[in-house]
Amino acid sequence: MITPRARAQASGNTCGRADRPASWRPIEARHVPELLTDGARALCYGAKADAKKARQAKAVRKAGAPRASGKDRVLMEQADRQPRVAVIGAGMAGLAAARRLRQAGVACTVFEKSRGVSGRMATRRADGSTFDHGAQYFTVRGPRFAALVRELEAAGAVAQWFEGGFVGQPTMSAVGKALAGSTPVVTERRVTGLNRHPSGWSLRFDSGPSQRPGGDSFDAVVLAVPAPQAGDLLQGAGIGVAGLSEVTYAPCWALMLAFDEPPDLGADRLTCDDGPIAWVAREASKPGRRPDAGTCIVHAAPDWSRVHLEWRAEAVAEALHAAFSARFGVSRQPRFIAAHRWRHARVERPFGAPCHWDRAAGIGLCGDWCIGARVEAAFDSGEAVATALIGSMAPG
Numbered sequence: 001m002i003t004p005r006a007r008a009q010a011s012g013n014t015c016g017r018a019d020r021p022a023s024w025r026p027i028e029a030r031h032v033p034e035l036l037t038d039g040a041r042a043l044c045y046g047a048k049a050d051a052k053k054a055r056q057a058k059a060v061r062k063a064g065a066p067r068a069s070g071k072d073r074v075l076m077e078q079a080d081r082q083p084r085v086a087v088i089g090a091g092m093a094g095l096a097a098a099r100r101l102r103q104a105g106v107a108c109t110v111f112e113k114s115r116g117v118s119g120r121m122a123t124r125r126a127d128g129s130t131f132d133h134g135a136q137y138f139t140v141r142g143p144r145f146a147a148l149v150r151e152l153e154a155a156g157a158v159a160q161w162f163e164g165g166f167v168g169q170p171t172m173s174a175v176g177k178a179l180a181g182s183t184p185v186v187t188e189r190r191v192t193g194l195n196r197h198p199s200g201w202s203l204r205f206d207s208g209p210s211q212r213p214g215g216d217s218f219d220a221v222v223l224a225v226p227a228p229q230a231g232d233l234l235q236g237a238g239i240g241v242a243g244l245s246e247v248t249y250a251p252c253w254a255l256m257l258a259f260d261e262p263p264d265l266g267a268d269r270l271t272c273d274d275g276p277i278a279w280v281a282r283e284a285s286k287p288g289r290r291p292d293a294g295t296c297i298v299h300a301a302p303d304w305s306r307v308h309l310e311w312r313a314e315a316v317a318e319a320l321h322a323a324f325s326a327r328f329g330v331s332r333q334p335r336f337i338a339a340h341r342w343r344h345a346r347v348e349r350p351f352g353a354p355c356h357w358d359r360a361a362g363i364g365l366c367g368d369w370c371i372g373a374r375v376e377a378a379f380d381s382g383e384a385v386a387t388a389l390i391g392s393m394a395p396g
């Protein structure tokens with residue numbers, strides 16, 4: 001794999017500290033801040049469109065500008081290193097993007113608001129049990145996702161639940177954990193805003209300003225969050241993306257039940273076409289789970305979830321449990337019961353393109369919402385935005 005740095009070296013354009021030409025002089029960023037960043041970035045990336053600025057930057061460099069200090073040095077240091085990307089969201093899409101970027105030698109940090117990775121491929125731990133209360137299983141269509149699933153299977157993080165249906169092992173969130181690998185992921189960091197600087201982007205967090213960990217400034221930002229949340233962040237940064245607000249989702253209330261003895265549902269997984277319930281699964285029937293676990297997942301139908309979206313979780317748990325008991329004739333009381341609201345569960349109307357990449361702004365968008373309501377769609381979208389970003393760094 002050719003890294004941007006290796007590519008830059010091969011073409012004679014290098015921003016790497018170790019490979020700095022002997023004649024190198026710091027650029028006086030105070031005088032030409034825009035020139036410094038764009039020009040230096042063009043030198044790094046070898047991008048055709050920025051060739052003029054690159055030549056100008058080179059001229060400034062040759063002229064031997066005086067040494068800068070303070071803020072200027074920060075700007076210079078940012079130009080004097082390999083490109084850095086911030087990925088917001090550690091679901092399948094964000095992790096797939098980060099993986100692809102890192103494979104291409106691009107440094108990136110993932111920021112995730114939750115305590116763990118994997119997004120809607122989620123697992124809740126409660127009452128000594130585990131519940132996969134988000135995505136239930138995934139299918140495989142394309143060769144790239146098939147290759148990943150084979151890799152994760154070999155690593156023991158994925159197993160087949162039924163013919164063509166795969167799950168994470170021992171829990172669904174194992175998929176995200178395995179995919180994250182050694183990628184730097186900063187959890188419990190909700191990104192609340194994007195700040196644009198001449199030198200790139202910095203992030204604002206609900207837990208304070210954009211400082212360590214993860215550094216201060218990024219050359220590009222990839223938003224791998226649900227479409228409405230991406231829209232909010234973009235709006236705050238003064239960027240509009242046509243079609244983004246037209247993406248729609250179906251919500252889903254998920255019910256988690258744990259019984260002392262597994263209830264007999266007549267099958268390990270069931271879809272229901274009428275009433276409040278759309279899906280029921282016996283967790284213990286999934287590979288790698290405790291076979292005696294009396295845990296069940298119940299998903300409410302989209303219409304029911306929509307009507308009851310603002311109900312309290314306790315009231316929803318009670319209503320869905322009553323529907324479950326009536327439907328399956330289970331009169332025993334569960335040992336544990338809880339409901340979880342997914343506001344943006346499954347994409348109904350997708351964006352209609354694999355991803356969005358705005359080269360001029362250095363902003364990428366990805367997620368299942370670009371393509372459709374499937375784990376594989378999130379993976380494909382993450383890979384697509386990373387490929388677009390890497391492509392825009394290639395020599396023109």
Ligand SMILES: Cc1cc2nc3c(=O)[nH]c(=O)nc-3n(C[C@H](O)[C@H](O)[C@H](O)COP(=O)(O)OP(=O)(O)OC[C@H]3O[C@@H](n4cnc5c(N)ncnc54)[C@H](O)[C@@H]3O)c2cc1C
Pocket residue numbers: 088089090091092093094111112113114117118119120121133134135136137138139189190191192224225226229252254299342344345346366367368369372373374375376378
């Ligand atoms: C109930 C349910 C059932 C499903 N069933 C299936 C199924 O059976 N098969 C299937 O293929 N798919 C299923 N899906 C869909 C599947 O889970 C998704 O398509 C896929 O996981 C989406 O991945 P993603 O990375 O695009 O988004 P997400 O997984 O939503 O990842 C986005 C991440 O961004 C984080 N985030 C959001 N905002 C911020 C912020 N401001 N700062 C930092 N982090 C932020 C979130 O916490 C999240 O981790 C189901 C989903 C749900 C909810």
